[in-house]
Amino acid sequence: MHNIILKPGERSPDVPADTAKTPLQCWVKGWALEEAGVGERIKIRTPAGRTVEGTLTAVNPGYTHSFGPSVPELQGIGAELRKLLREGKSSG
Amino acid sequence: MARDLSYKAVMSRRKEIMEKALGMDYSEFIRSPLAFDYEGMMEKVGYSLERVRAIQSEVGVGNTPLLELRNITELVRRTSRPGMGARILVKDEAANPSGSFKDRRASVSVYHAKVHGYRGVLAATSGNYGAAVASQAAIRGLDCIIVQETFDSRHVGQPEIVEKSRKCEAFGAEVVQLTVGPELFYVALMLLEETGFFNASLYSPFGIAGIETLGYEIAQQCRERYGKDPAYVVVTHAGGGNVTGTARGLRKAGALKTKVIGASVDLTGLHMASDTDFNRKSFTTGHTGFGVPFATWPDRTDVPRNAARPLRYMDRYVLVTQGEVFYVTQALAEVEGLERGPAGNTSLAAAIALARELPQDELVVVQETEYTGAGKHPQAQLNFAKQNGVIVRRGDPRENVPGKVIVIPEEFSQLHVTEFPMEKLRKSYLKNAVERTGVKEVTPEDVKFLAEDSRQTEDEVASYLEQLGVKVLGKA
Numbered sequence: 001m002h003n004i005i006l007k008p009g010e011r012s013p014d015v016p017a018d019t020a021k022t023p024l025q026c027w028v029k030g031w032a033l034e035e036a037g038v039g040e041r042i043k044i045r046t047p048a049g050r051t052v053e054g055t056l057t058a059v060n061p062g063y064t065h066s067f068g069p070s071v072p073e074l075q076g077i078g079a080e081l082r083k084l085l086r087e088g089k090s091s092g
Numbered sequence: 093m094a095r096d097l098s099y100k101a102v103m104s105r106r107k108e109i110m111e112k113a114l115g116m117d118y119s120e121f122i123r124s125p126l127a128f129d130y131e132g133m134m135e136k137v138g139y140s141l142e143r144v145r146a147i148q149s150e151v152g153v154g155n156t157p158l159l160e161l162r163n164i165t166e167l168v169r170r171t172s173r174p175g176m177g178a179r180i181l182v183k184d185e186a187a188n189p190s191g192s193f194k195d196r197r198a199s200v201s202v203y204h205a206k207v208h209g210y211r212g213v214l215a216a217t218s219g220n221y222g223a224a225v226a227s228q229a230a231i232r233g234l235d236c237i238i239v240q241e242t243f244d245s246r247h248v249g250q251p252e253i254v255e256k257s258r259k260c261e262a263f264g265a266e267v268v269q270l271t272v273g274p275e276l277f278y279v280a281l282m283l284l285e286e287t288g289f290f291n292a293s294l295y296s297p298f299g300i301a302g303i304e305t306l307g308y309e310i311a312q313q314c315r316e317r318y319g320k321d322p323a324y325v326v327v328t329h330a331g332g333g334n335v336t337g338t339a340r341g342l343r344k345a346g347a348l349k350t351k352v353i354g355a356s357v358d359l360t361g362l363h364m365a366s367d368t369d370f371n372r373k374s375f376t377t378g379h380t381g382f383g384v385p386f387a388t389w390p391d392r393t394d395v396p397r398n399a400a401r402p403l404r405y406m407d408r409y410v411l412v413t414q415g416e417v418f419y420v421t422q423a424l425a426e427v428e429g430l431e432r433g434p435a436g437n438t439s440l441a442a443a444i445a446l447a448r449e450l451p452q453d454e455l456v457v458v459q460e461t462e463y464t465g466a467g468k469h470p471q472a473q474l475n476f477a478k479q480n481g482v483i484v485r486r487g488d489p490r491e492n493v494p495g496k497v498i499v500i501p502e503e504f505s506q507l508h509v510t511e512f513p514m515e516k517l518r519k520s521y522l523k524n525a526v527e528r529t530g531v532k533e534v535t536p537e538d539v540k541f542l543a544e545d546s547r548q549t550e551d552e553v554a555s556y557l558e559q560l561g562v563k564v565l566g567k568a
Contacts, residue, residue, distance in 0.1 A: 006275060010099055015273050019367040022245035026279065027269045029261070048212055048235040048266035050287065065254040065467035068475030073484050073500045077419060078426025081504060084170060085163055085427065 191463025205290035255467030303337020311345035329354035339405030355442035
């Protein structure tokens with residue numbers, strides 16, 4: 001679930017201008033203590049045992065981060081170095 | 093009566109919240125707005141190196157392998173002057189339970205919290221430290237909250253940090269994910285007040301005592317296997333704890349001639365608390381955005397006096413580029429069979445250039461590796477960089493521009509370091525000391541403290557303070 005912790009005008013005086021224009025937002029996961037749909041207010045119990053209230057943003061959220069496609073700029077490095085290693089020994 | 097939770101009100105309760113959450117009163121060590129009894133504070137922790145080793149051994153932390161990088165050493169020698177090219181060794185800290193040296197740091201704090209009856213522990217961190225605290229809390233049966241700076245204002249997460257969230261959750265921790273900004277500490281304070289949890293700060297004496305075993309083991313392993321101490325120990329430098337703890341451990345082992353060299357990724361030009369720069373950094377730690385501010389003024393953290401004081405211990409500070417770190421991460425995987433990093437390989441990139449300065453019979457130790465995985469990998473980081481408009485290409489690493497162009501070297505021989513002058517760090521430290529505390533005059537005790545804290549002579553400190561318009565009392 002999601003909450004706004006600080007609105008743009010309430011932020012620390014130390015944040016740079018671009019950040020100061022945005023609110024400080026927060027997302028916490030937990031188990032629902034009541035029925036709610038996405039976009040509605042909900043109370044949840046967090047893994048550390050806190051009860052918190054906020055706007056439900058996702059049900060059973062998972063992970064989507066990955067490695068992504070192959071990166072051509074990294075591809076040749078191994079072969080180049082192995083070739084160098086095969087070309088005889090160093091002076092030491 | 094409901095507590096006032098506004099930014100200002102919570103920050104003004106900071107001292108009392110922290111004292112309760114650390115079970116430690118810093119006032120007994122503080123001598124003046126500038127000076128404090130650093131060694132007294134470290135002693136007071138009450139955990140000797142032997143005790144820390146026992147605590148860590150109970151939970152499978154430490155005693156990690158020291159691996160010789162034979163192929164990388166060979167490549168260094170091929171690209172050095174005849175007879176040069178020290179042997180490069182790496183301390184495989186990824187072998188710790190949560191996959192990084194941060195387990196050492198977390199082990200003492202979580203043990204201390206458990207012994208002192210806290211129900212849970214909290215840490216404000218976007219790094220591997222979160223997973224370390226979560227893992228240690230799982231082992232010791234405590235609840236755990238990790239407060240992270242994860243997203244920009246569009247809810248786009250840095251892939252490396254998203255992976256670190258997952259890892260913390262895998263250990264059963266609650267992860268509070270925030271958008272960019274220094275108010276991470278404000279949220280942490282509110283949560284400490286709400287829960288009464290122990291503050292497993294990165295910067296408490298407990299955290300630093302936990303790293304001393306790393307430096308100690310390096311000296312021991314080098315002596316056992318090679319019959320000598322390393323010439324250089326290269327440490328990825330961000331918040332300063334890694335440098336401080338490792339160097340203290342080396343000293344405790346009697347390795348007094350070993351040079352401790354800090355290494356960071358050069359992110360000059362990117363603002364650390366900027367919403368737009370956040371996802372253009374391609375590195376979440378080990379970079380100059382932490383390395384320089386924490387070296388030049390350590391007391392910018394969640395504790396009244398930071399136990400991590402890198403200027404006391406760092407012999408040199410060198411910078412490498414983003415592209416070089418990605419290059420050596422790939423090299424480590426493909427010629428040494430070790431898939432680690434990327435951020436933890438900052439010191440490896442530096443070590444390759446530094447080993448060329450030394451004869452072949454010397455040792456250079458890279459003192460950490462970290463686990464790798466989805467999101468936390470050069471491939472993920474470079475794809476994300478491209479999505480954020482950063483150009484990625486092969487070429488001369490000197491053409492790397494943080495946030496704009498990541499240049500992956502074309503040749504092994506191009507790996508280099510840029511020396512960051514220690515003199516500049518020391519002067520900047522004194523300038524910060526004066527500006528941050530607002531002092532107009534200093535006592536001989538202050539001068540002595542500042543000299544120790546920045547490794548300068550008292551005369552050097554006094555003369556620079558006078559240039560800054562500060563009156564030096566008791567001076568003949």
